[in-house]
Amino acid sequence: MKQVSINDLKSGMVLAKDVIADGQLIISKGVVLSEASIDKLKKYVILRVAVEEEMSQAFTSSVEKDLSYSERVKNSPEFKKFKENFDDAVDALETSMNDVVEKNKPLDVDDMLSPVLETMESLESRIEVFAMMQNMRDYDDATYVHCLNVALICNIFSRWLDFSNEETRIATACGLLHDIGKIVIEKDIIQKPEKLSVNEYEMIKKHTIKGYDLLRDYHIDIHIKNAALLHHERCDGSGYPYGLKGDLIDPYAKIVAIADVYDAMTATRVYRDAMCPFTVISEFEGEGLQKYDPRFLLTFLKNIENTFLQNRVRLSNGKEGEIVFINKEHLDKPTIRCGMDFIDLSIQKDVHIEAII
Ligand SMILES: [Fe+2]
Ligand SMILES: [Fe+2]
Known part of the structure; x- marks a missing residue:
């Protein structure tokens, strides 16, 4: 010093x-x-x-790298292995979910979880899963891919929350099965690119109750059933299907809610482009504390921010740079190194991150 x-x-x-x-x-x-x-x-x-x-x-380290962070991730052998495991896990999930829904086959949670855990284990560092998922965004938005993403996020989120192995396993299964009810809703509505009519939206909202009904009679952990039923409830009572508030919502459903919204907003949808994770973080920081359990949300935001350190970003002023410092008071406004200059977004308020590149 x-x-x-x-x-x-x-x-x-x-x-x-x-x-x-x-x-x-x-x-x-x-x-x-x-x-x-x-x-x-x-x-x-x-x-x-x-x-x-x-x-x-x-x-x-002022030598500019030739490749963007995203290109480096995509070119890495680790990403190729992750993508292979991810594809296998999606196929396995599609088969086992359809077996349960259409053929009434027994639901074996451990069996369903094993490809998910293998995908996680293929990573040297668990944090990398966000970088990997960010680069799979052009993949597609089928329910199975979304469920797998939410399961992976819940798995890491549980570790950030210092959950035991058993709690982590339950949270991962909650993420994996949270939208199982969507499989019995008409595909045309689920994948409709235009704005949904009121009736169609009401139909989609039923995936929570339908999911619970599908899982109800299985001997699986109660939190898995509750997460399917309650992951769209919000702590301020603004959610569905029941408009429950705070403590009445199962804590695992609250964890899935955060992972679900994060994945849904950062994924490309048929009706809109993917949102930049920093826009999502900024929205969570805005109205998030009323809607989501602050215990869980603050842990999520703090940790997810760190996963983006050293990512390259494009700013709203057209400049490109690398995230070098996370501001704990303003998680959506880190410091960016642009060439030889540093832009602290918490000070330069007219500039924001537009995209991770
Ligand atoms: Fe859902
Ligand atoms: Fe979902």
């Missing part, structure tokens, strides 16, 4: 101590300084600040 005069500060230096003026936190320790944050310090007439001896690593 060293003390540096404000006039000698450079983009890429890392603050070693919180900067406080008049009892107010101006910039936190750990922030990578940008032109904008240096200007901010000047406005507060700060004379000297403590910075780390080393510049930000992202700054020093």
